[in-house]
Amino acid sequence: MILHDFIYEWDGKSTDGEKPVSWWPGSYHVKIVRLGTDGEGISYLVPFAVILKNARLNPTMNTSLKNYIHNFAEKISQAYHIDMEKTLWIEVDEGIEVARIHPVKLTQASLYGVPWRPIRPNELKLIEPYLADM
Numbered sequence: 001m002i003l004h005d006f007i008y009e010w011d012g013k014s015t016d017g018e019k020p021v022s023w024w025p026g027s028y029h030v031k032i033v034r035l036g037t038d039g040e041g042i043s044y045l046v047p048f049a050v051i052l053k054n055a056r057l058n059p060t061m062n063t064s065l066k067n068y069i070h071n072f073a074e075k076i077s078q079a080y081h082i083d084m085e086k087t088l089w090i091e092v093d094e095g096i097e098v099a100r101i102h103p104v105k106l107t108q109a110s111l112y113g114v115p116w117r118p119i120r121p122n123e124l125k126l127i128e129p130y131l132a133d134m
Contacts (some may be wrong), residue, residue, distance in 0.1 A: 002130060003048075004032040004080060007055050008072075012063075021072045026063035027055040028072075032080055033130050035088070046100075049088040049127055050076060053134045065091060069114055073101055090119065090127060092134055098123060 009027040014020050031051040036044040050073075052065060065072050069089055077084040089099045096119040104113045119127075 001034045002031055003034055004030070006030055008076075009055075019071060021065070021075065022063050022068040024063045026065070028065060029053045029055045029134055030076070031130055031134070032076070032082065033127065035126060044086075046086055046088050048082045048086065049090055049130075050082075051090045051092060051127060051130055051134065053092040064093075066097075066116060069099055070101060088123065090123075091116075092131065095119075096124065 006029075007027060008030050010021045010025060012020055012023050012025045029052070033049045033051065034047060035049055036042075036047050038044060038047070054064065069091075073084040073087070073089060076082070077087070084101050085103070087101075089101065091097050091099075097116045098119045099114050099116045102113045
């Protein structure tokens, strides 16, 4: 079930003291999808997927989220009340790649391990209905 479908843009600047998604402008089409709902005796390990595709509304807004997904995920997770560690982050480009975000505690600051990989066939089958208009 699609929970949210929108274009997310950032200008690469910080006026409120918060770190932007990246220091370069960007624009992405974002779909937040509920993959499953916990029920009696069933608890999903990954109940959400966030599907991302570079919107490139402006030629200068061509920044990829691959290196900035943790910043983007923090903002989206707070705004839409999803657990970024229990979410499948999916970027649609020439291919489809998937990431899971895992915290790495080396310092007091929040650091994340974000391994990107090609989408698996079962994951693709699960999200395929939501890719049609991306």
